[in-house]
Amino acid sequence: MRYCHNCHRITAGKPLFCSNCGCTYRIKLCPRLHINPRAAQICSQCGSRDLSTPQPKVPFALRPFVFLLDAGPGVLILILLSIWMVFYIRQLINAPDNLLPLMLIALALGLTLYAWMRLNRWNRGK
Numbered sequence: 001m002r003y004c005h006n007c008h009r010i011t012a013g014k015p016l017f018c019s020n021c022g023c024t025y026r027i028k029l030c031p032r033l034h035i036n037p038r039a040a041q042i043c044s045q046c047g048s049r050d051l052s053t054p055q056p057k058v059p060f061a062l063r064p065f066v067f068l069l070d071a072g073p074g075v076l077i078l079i080l081l082s083i084w085m086v087f088y089i090r091q092l093i094n095a096p097d098n099l100l101p102l103m104l105i106a107l108a109l110g111l112t113l114y115a116w117m118r119l120n121r122w123n124r125g126k
């Protein structure tokens with residue numbers, strides 16, 4: 001999914017245009033969907049002047065957030081998994097008898113990641 005900084009809405013999937021206001025995200029597109037940089041005035045491939053309006057530039061502080069949305073929940077789960085690893089290792093050192101709750105969390109995370117990967121492949125296959 002992608003977050004539009006023009007109208008502040010999220011469009012699902014990997015859209016070229018915001019489904020609410022019709023902005024493109026980081027690029028300009030001509031009517032034939034050639035990709036042009038934000039600074040372009042004319043399409044470099046077909047010469048069309050009819051380029052789409054890109055969304056406003058994303059403030060630097062928000063970029064990691066936007067990146068995460070673009071990358072999808074898989075990255076989020078990987079981050080959660082690495083946080084979990086830290087807890088797991090600490091628990092392993094301090095109280096190795098009580099690992100079951102952590103193992104269950106890992107199982108849930110693993111299953112979520114697996115489900116997401118299946119869903120993602122299915123989406124791409126369409």
Ligand SMILES: [Zn+2]
Pocket residue numbers: 004005006007008009018019020021022023
């Ligand atoms: Zn929008």
Ligand SMILES: [Zn+2]
Pocket residue numbers: 030031032033034043044045046047048
């Ligand atoms: Zn073009």
